Amino acid sequence: MAREVQITFDCADPAALAAFWAEALGYRLQDPPAGFESWDQALDAFGVPPEKRNDRSAVIDPEGSGPRLFFQRVPEGKQVKNRLHLDVRSAPGLEGEARMAALEVAAERLVSHGAARLRRQEPAPPLEAGYIVMADPEGNEFCLD
Known part of the structure; x- marks a missing residue:
């Protein structure tokens, strides 16, 4: 169930x-x-x-x-890196530069709402499609995927 x-x-x-x-x-x-x-x-x-x-x-x-x-x-602030994070699917079906361009647009939009950009992982075929690691306004990491 x-x-x-x-x-x-x-x-x-x-x-x-x-x-x-x-x-x-x-x-x-x-x-x-x-x-x-x-x-x-x-x-x-x-x-x-x-x-x-x-x-x-x-x-x-x-x-x-x-x-x-x-x-x-909660009274305490974030102390260390999350052990669990959300992947925000921002470029479904896209590959290569088109995918990364869509992720960049999503990253810019979220930065304008208080997110922080942490790093960009370039595509490394065949297994890695590329993503951008972000943090929400309180520092919780998430990925634009």
Whole structure:
């Protein structure tokens, strides 16, 4: 039996990181619970004080096929390289220079939204198609693949 998966990010600013990943993946912020027109309205009803309202955030795939991404505030910052990372498929079906050009366009777009470019891995046929290693605004590594 297949299981549903949620990807959770520990972070310092859940709202900002959720907005970044929504942009990176074409996701959207998760709607507030049924019966509420906004998250502020829901959080007021739940008694969440203003200083706790950026403790969590989530984004979802508008098509409903990708995993939910959940962002939770933690007190400590990122310490070392991730052992797990996301590959953002930014050039499906492309090869060689066309592939790398598409990855460069994706990298520039994400840098304009707060990402950092870490390095470019050139194609090395037959097994390596080339990719760009990036970091989100809180330093979590991911690849444009």
